[in-house]
Amino acid sequence: MKSPNWSHEELKLALELYLDRDFSWHTRVSDSTWEIVALSELLKGLDIYDQTIMDSRFRSPSSIRLKLANFKSLDERFLKLAMDNVGKNDVVIWNEWHGNYKSLKCDCAAIIKKHYKKRPSEVLKRYLSRFDNMPTKKIDADSETKRIIEMAKGMQNLTANLNDPILAQTIWEQCDVIIDAINKKAGNEPIREIKTHAGINQVSIKKDVYKIGEHVQNTLNELIKHNRLSIYDISRLTDPIWSKNVLHLKCAFLIELKEGFDKNAQLLDINGYVRYWKTEYVINNKKYCACKEWFEYMRKYFDDWVSSLTDDRFEIGIEDFCKVLDTIIKLDKEKVCVPVSELKKQLSFISNLDVILEGLLTSGAIANFQGEHNKIIVEDYDLLFEMRKNPKKYIRRG
Numbered sequence: 001m002k003s004p005n006w007s008h009e010e011l012k013l014a015l016e017l018y019l020d021r022d023f024s025w026h027t028r029v030s031d032s033t034w035e036i037v038a039l040s041e042l043l044k045g046l047d048i049y050d051q052t053i054m055d056s057r058f059r060s061p062s063s064i065r066l067k068l069a070n071f072k073s074l075d076e077r078f079l080k081l082a083m084d085n086v087g088k089n090d091v092v093i094w095n096e097w098h099g100n101y102k103s104l105k106c107d108c109a110a111i112i113k114k115h116y117k118k119r120p121s122e123v124l125k126r127y128l129s130r131f132d133n134m135p136t137k138k139i140d141a142d143s144e145t146k147r148i149i150e151m152a153k154g155m156q157n158l159t160a161n162l163n164d165p166i167l168a169q170t171i172w173e174q175c176d177v178i179i180d181a182i183n184k185k186a187g188n189e190p191i192r193e194i195k196t197h198a199g200i201n202q203v204s205i206k207k208d209v210y211k212i213g214e215h216v217q218n219t220l221n222e223l224i225k226h227n228r229l230s231i232y233d234i235s236r237l238t239d240p241i242w243s244k245n246v247l248h249l250k251c252a253f254l255i256e257l258k259e260g261f262d263k264n265a266q267l268l269d270i271n272g273y274v275r276y277w278k279t280e281y282v283i284n285n286k287k288y289c290a291c292k293e294w295f296e297y298m299r300k301y302f303d304d305w306v307s308s309l310t311d312d313r314f315e316i317g318i319e320d321f322c323k324v325l326d327t328i329i330k331l332d333k334e335k336v337c338v339p340v341s342e343l344k345k346q347l348s349f350i351s352n353l354d355v356i357l358e359g360l361l362t363s364g365a366i367a368n369f370q371g372e373h374n375k376i377i378v379e380d381y382d383l384l385f386e387m388r389k390n391p392k393k394y395i396r397r398g
Contacts, residue, residue, distance in 0.1 A: 009046070032061070071094060074090070123304055126300075165250075165293070238253070238256060337375045338375065
């Protein structure tokens with residue numbers, strides 16, 4: 001089912017993000033950029049459309065990047081002429097609002113307050129915090145209690161820089177006590193009661209909040225069950241440097257168990273301390289154990305990573321995927337635009353080529369030439385070459 005045309009409200013929210021970010025952000029944005037993931041969740045949660053018409057591709061990160069690319073083609077800062085396939089409503093919203101960002105942001109705050117009634121994930125809460133001081137925001141506490149809450153949250157954020165995990169956990173929990181006490185006195189819903197999603201379509205896995213260790217294990221089970229971890233993802237999860245930089249762990253999130261070696265010994269670090277749970281996770285016929293050194297302040301980093309996982313990878317083998325990309329790059333060098341018929345002729349051995357091309361169009365790597373469906377051009381060379389360099393990142397596991 002084709003997604004409905006973007007409403008004016010959705011276009012305003014997309015334009016607000018576009019105008020809020022600088023030149024460097026636009027040159028490195030991808031489907032896993034946290035702002036893109038958050039806006040996708042926000043648009044999916046608006047009550048503008050009937051929920052029954054929404055499928056997994058409705059306002060996906062890829063479609064949002066494509067919409068931002070339309071605005072980019074209208075932006076004189078990028079010295080690029082508008083493409084013929086830019087929607088009329090895109091032009092109308094751009095002309096009306098791009099020169100008045102302050103009013104646009106206030107308008108967006110009103111749209112969110114009116115149309116978004118769901119519980120946001122941690123990533124979306126971080127995204128929505130930019131609208132906290134807008135005139136449409138209802139202030140439930142007086143200025144002094146609000147200032148105390150902001151200070152407590154600020155101290156929690158600073159714990160990410162502490163090298164002592166016990167101290168970081170203590171500060172985080174004490175700040176939670178202060179925030180809960182103020183919310184309870186003001187009659188607000190306690191922060192601790194907000195559901196924690198499992199990362200699968202942003203659906204809660206339990207009505208009550210799990211402790212961080214249970215949350216990590218349950219979410220990992222869900223990711224494996226729904227085939228959400230690619231070979232590329234596994235390579236990062238077994239990398240101690242990536243695990244430290246992204247998840248703030250002291251060791252790799254996953255270790256692969258080696259056959260013929262004592263399992264208990266493999267769960268120890270170099271100092272002889274047990275760092276991994278004994279539970280075994282089978283991924284690609286290999287056995288792994290997960291790090292158990294989790295503290296509450298790490299929850300936001302874990303949830304941010306889970307929310308960054310996309311479910312729009314290509315159903316194709318690595319070798320065939322590389323052949324598709326190489327053919328597009330080759331034909332692009334020879335011609336201004338690439339006829340789809342010629343592409344299909346050279347890649348006739350790939351059964352689902354139409355689906356792959358549609359995915360590349362959605363991702364923004366290629367585009368239809370001036371609205372013609374039988375010709376394509378390379379739209380984003382950086383993304384195309386990134387796909388060619390790291391194909392495992394863009395295809396499904398197995």
